[in-house]
Amino acid sequence: MRARTRLGALGRLVGAVALTAGSLALIQAPAVAADGTPAAGTVPFKCIMPQFNNKAFDYDAEVSVAGYRAAEGDPVTLRATLSAMPGVSPVALNKASMTAEVTVTVDGQAVTLEGTGTSSAAANAPVPVPEVSGTVTSDKTELPVTVTAFSFLVMGVGGECTASKELPALTVSDGPAPTTPPPATSPPTKAPTKTPTAAPTTAPPAGNPGKPAEGTVKFACTLTIGSKFDYNAKMSVSGYRAKEGDPVSLQAKMSKLPGIAPVPIDGSMEFTVDLTIGGTATALKATSNVTAAPNTDVSVPDLKGSVEAEGDELEVKASGFSFDFPSAGIGAECTGSGTLSKLGVSSEPPKDGGAGDGGGGGGATAGDTLPKTGGTDALPVIGLVAATLVFLGAAGIVWFPKRRSTPVGG
Structure with missing residues (x-):
């Protein structure tokens, strides 16, 4: 009996040690940060450009909205990326200043995501859009997302887009949002400049002055x-x-x-x-x-x-x-x-x-007698600023009003 008692006590001691070790292991194991899943999908925007007679175009944007919570109880930082806009600009953009805003409804709250950057694109080529960001207050880990609007401004030329697209719910990531990468760009193209043809220059004799x-x-x-x-x-x-x-x-x-x-x-x-x-x-x-x-x-x-x-x-x-x-x-x-x-x-x-x-x-010389044509409703010519649109660079998204006007004084 005494031998069995000693063996039983030893067994109970070993079991207690094993249980204690397991408890310590559970206490010491670090928590694994949750990796979130962005809300992503295609958003069909209907866009107009108010400065150019409400010129309309469609923008089927690939939108991805991610959420990050740095610490428990903190607001959720939202980061959204959009695919390039259609190539509606007839002029090239060369590091043109661009601001963008995206309006979303997240967990029932309207949130405006904003971003600023530079964009480069050849004439009539897709225009990259900078990343936009904002915050929303929520303690949930899954947030429903609906995209409702998008607007942009490039070198003084802007556009407004509307939509109503519900994306799959995003899952919030644990930890701070990553550093914002610069938007992808495509280099602008520059057409060669033609050399003007000079008119013949022959020393004329004095004589008939002629008349224009x-x-x-x-x-x-x-x-x-x-x-x-x-x-x-x-x-x-x-x-x-x-x-x-x-x-x-x-x-x-x-x-x-x-x-x-x-x-x-x-x-x-x-x-x-x-x-x-x-x-x-x-x-x-x-x-x-x-x-x-x-x-x-x-x-x-x-x-x-x-x-x-x-x-x-x-x-x-x-x-x-x-x-x-x-x-x-x-x-x-x-x-x-x-x-x-x-x-x-x-x-x-x-x-x-x-x-x-x-x-x-x-x-022109002092002998000019032809009046100057003018009027505020005339030819809309848009060129490049510092080698751009100057959309639109230039500046540049640009875009022209589709109308005919008669200059005053013509």
Whole structure:
């Protein structure tokens, strides 16, 4: 009996030690942080751009909303990412400043998530959206999420989007939110600049001073993105011939393109005007670096060319005009039919000054008599700011109102 008693006591002691060790192991094991699951899905946004006649477009965004709780009892930090916006900008963006807001309902509470960053994209390419974030107060680990709105602002051009999409519930992660990564970008493209063709330069003899052909031509214009506008151009066409039998060297001056661009323009632009001189069709061209502040007129440089024509008094008709902004990927084609006064061919080359508003290849002089076209409801030209849209860069998302307007004073 005594041996059994000792064995039983020993067994009870071993069991107590094992139980105590197990309890200690349970006490010392660290808690495992819970990894959350984002609420993710496709949200069909319907978007408009108020600054451009409520231009509409669809944005099927891939949205992911994650939640993080740094410590028990803390509010939940929300982080949301969106796929790139559609390529509705006709101009390139180069590190353009962009703000974004997403409105969501989380656990029955309306929350606005905000973010700011830079975005780069080629013309008509998808535009990356910065990450947005915010907080919501809740002690739950699973939170229902509904996305209701999205808005953006890029270089002064904005858009507003609506939706009503319920995503799968997110599961809150334990621990602080991770560092925000920068948005992905695609490098902008830059079109090559064409070298302008210089008009012939022959030292003319003194003699016939000639007389420019002048008048107004009403052009109906269409931008490459489909927007229409009217351009009532004041024109003056000068011509000279160094000696009999030579081609007639031509120079045309045109009044400014009035504009309501909400952003500055800074870049190389190409211009062409189609004329018929003495019954022969010809085109006058110019390339110029154009710089214009927001909502100001855009100068047209002196356009030059030549034509084979006989006689010293020639009929002049205009039938077309176009401009191209290669770095922004936009331009316009204009048609019209206007007859100017007859051109008296000079034996002297035209001066840099003359009719029209000047700009680009030549400036206006004190002898100008053509009035300046204008009006706040005219050609919406948007270029790049510091080599961008300047959407829209430039600046740049840009986008144009689809309307035709007649400049005041035309």
